[in-house]
Amino acid sequence: MNIYVLLKRTFDTEEKITISGGKINEDGAEFIINPYDEYAVEEAIQVRDAQGGEVTVVSVGDEETEKQLRTALAMGADKAVLINTEDDVENGDQFTTAKILAEYLKDKDADLIIGGNVAIDGGSGQVAPRVAEMLGISYVTTITNLEINGTTATVTRDVEGDSEVIETTLPLLVTAQQGLNEPRYPSLPGIMKAKKKPLDELELDDLDLEEEDVEAKTKTIEIYLPPKKEAGKVLHGELTDQVKELVNLLHTEAKVI
Amino acid sequence: MARKVLVLGEVRDGALRNVSFEAVAAGKTVAEGGEVVAVLAGESVSALANEMVAAGADRVLTIENENLKQYTPDGYSQAVLAAVEQEQPEGLIFGHTALGKDLAPKIAAKLSSGLISDATDVEAAGGNIVFTRPIYSGKAFEKKIVTDGLVFATIRPNNIAPLEKDDSRSGEVTSLSVDVKDLRTVIKEVVRKATEGVDLSEAKVIVAGGRGVKSEDGFEPLKELANVLGGAVGASRGACDADYCDYSLQIGQTGKVVTPDLYIACGISGAIQHLAGMSNSKVIVAINKDPEANIFKVADYGIVGDLFEVVPMLTEEFKKLKVHS
Numbered sequence: 001m002n003i004y005v006l007l008k009r010t011f012d013t014e015e016k017i018t019i020s021g022g023k024i025n026e027d028g029a030e031f032i033i034n035p036y037d038e039y040a041v042e043e044a045i046q047v048r049d050a051q052g053g054e055v056t057v058v059s060v061g062d063e064e065t066e067k068q069l070r071t072a073l074a075m076g077a078d079k080a081v082l083i084n085t086e087d088d089v090e091n092g093d094q095f096t097t098a099k100i101l102a103e104y105l106k107d108k109d110a111d112l113i114i115g116g117n118v119a120i121d122g123g124s125g126q127v128a129p130r131v132a133e134m135l136g137i138s139y140v141t142t143i144t145n146l147e148i149n150g151t152t153a154t155v156t157r158d159v160e161g162d163s164e165v166i167e168t169t170l171p172l173l174v175t176a177q178q179g180l181n182e183p184r185y186p187s188l189p190g191i192m193k194a195k196k197k198p199l200d201e202l203e204l205d206d207l208d209l210e211e212e213d214v215e216a217k218t219k220t221i222e223i224y225l226p227p228k229k230e231a232g233k234v235l236h237g238e239l240t241d242q243v244k245e246l247v248n249l250l251h252t253e254a255k256v257i
Numbered sequence: 258m259a260r261k262v263l264v265l266g267e268v269r270d271g272a273l274r275n276v277s278f279e280a281v282a283a284g285k286t287v288a289e290g291g292e293v294v295a296v297l298a299g300e301s302v303s304a305l306a307n308e309m310v311a312a313g314a315d316r317v318l319t320i321e322n323e324n325l326k327q328y329t330p331d332g333y334s335q336a337v338l339a340a341v342e343q344e345q346p347e348g349l350i351f352g353h354t355a356l357g358k359d360l361a362p363k364i365a366a367k368l369s370s371g372l373i374s375d376a377t378d379v380e381a382a383g384g385n386i387v388f389t390r391p392i393y394s395g396k397a398f399e400k401k402i403v404t405d406g407l408v409f410a411t412i413r414p415n416n417i418a419p420l421e422k423d424d425s426r427s428g429e430v431t432s433l434s435v436d437v438k439d440l441r442t443v444i445k446e447v448v449r450k451a452t453e454g455v456d457l458s459e460a461k462v463i464v465a466g467g468r469g470v471k472s473e474d475g476f477e478p479l480k481e482l483a484n485v486l487g488g489a490v491g492a493s494r495g496a497c498d499a500d501y502c503d504y505s506l507q508i509g510q511t512g513k514v515v516t517p518d519l520y521i522a523c524g525i526s527g528a529i530q531h532l533a534g535m536s537n538s539k540v541i542v543a544i545n546k547d548p549e550a551n552i553f554k555v556a557d558y559g560i561v562g563d564l565f566e567v568v569p570m571l572t573e574e575f576k577k578l579k580v581h582s
Contacts, residue, residue, distance in 0.1 A: 013530045015508045017396040035511050046322065094362070095371065120510050123391055124374035126362040129330070133366035138441035139330065141359045156580065160456060161505035178511055179504040182324040188498040215406035217371030221387065225397050229536060232557035234548070242560050243567060247574040249558055254540045256519040257486065257578065
């Protein structure tokens, strides 16, 4: 089984967001594997362990992304590929990333491609389904279970709380929803081994892509922080009175009830 | 610049979801005086067409086919692409729902178009259609335009106000016949579980529980309060990780991002990841035993106390209010 994982490096969920020069300030921020992509890495490893084959983790990013790729290798992925767009792409969007990934994947004969269902920074959830469409393969997003039997896949998809059990065939792209698995922590031997595992670095040139082939189809014109919420009213007095006051405030002042 | 805009209505359990009407309103803004055409796809949807007209659509296109009974990316993309082929629109609006999130990127890739996902606002400004959307789960926002392809966006439920419903409006309803076939994914079974009644992403009121709820049974008083308010129950990651409830209820940076009119946080400490998922709610109420809890920093109203005392009392008070009003 030839398995590929699409991985994105994102801000740690603990980070506060600040803006400088109209952009998100990345100075001193901690970065992690996008949490949903961590489920994808774990699932890929489990499928490989059950079915045999190889797991390759691919990321479009910059030199810094190597760290997250090494973590994926330490978890148990076999190979990693960094498509470094630092010098070529200034303002990419979801089309940009999808196009690059699809171009890389088109001659890889992937049986299974797994990504996260959304990245917690950009939050669009577009890249993986775009890649599937560009490769001409089918996809199932927000999955919580995956079973593979030969070339048949039975997938459980989370649909706003309900579940759909879906049958389809490989090759297939799926995106991970929380609950799919429990991602493992890299073990110490895993971390040692990861240092020796192959991590290839490619640029647009290596994929025969020009900058204009991946030019964004959307443009961000402004980034801003939401107005800071002022701390509100903490009520006082007897609990029963507080409850009455709260209901009254919600009804007459906030007018939401 | 007047544009023709296609708006995809979304049908669930035989009824149109609210986001369909919100999408019509967004479509009106994008159209800048041009025509807004609603598309309804399903096994049997024509009876709902007039509701889209009442919500502001100028025309409705119905696509009925037994292979559209359930949503699949292949089936619905064939239907929507046939509508796009016939109408040649300049704009396309879907809801940012399980369906819209899944379908829109496929359509965008097929049409080689830009796509703006999860928009919470839309305005016509300086010749552009500018969409506002949260990034970093609502810790920041961006304004974005499409520079290549259709003005294509998915809109987050509950954020863009629908137009006032007007049953006197009239609009042509036509059917489009599409040969929907070769579905590569087949739905074998649908298991209904989490949302008893109100959908979390569309709920006007959410009562959410955290670790302070202490057990699965601890969610019962929250459910009763949600019922009285016609709302939905949500949870923090802490409550989900502790197995008090299903992950589908999780609100936060991982999990759902919600913006109800009223968010009642019960026994939730207010970790930054949770705040990212709910701090843009219109009104936030915090109930927590710990007066130092972070959740009070974003709450409009707070009660320091035991949720197992406060929540049932609230339920009773709201019941009284309902009787009086």
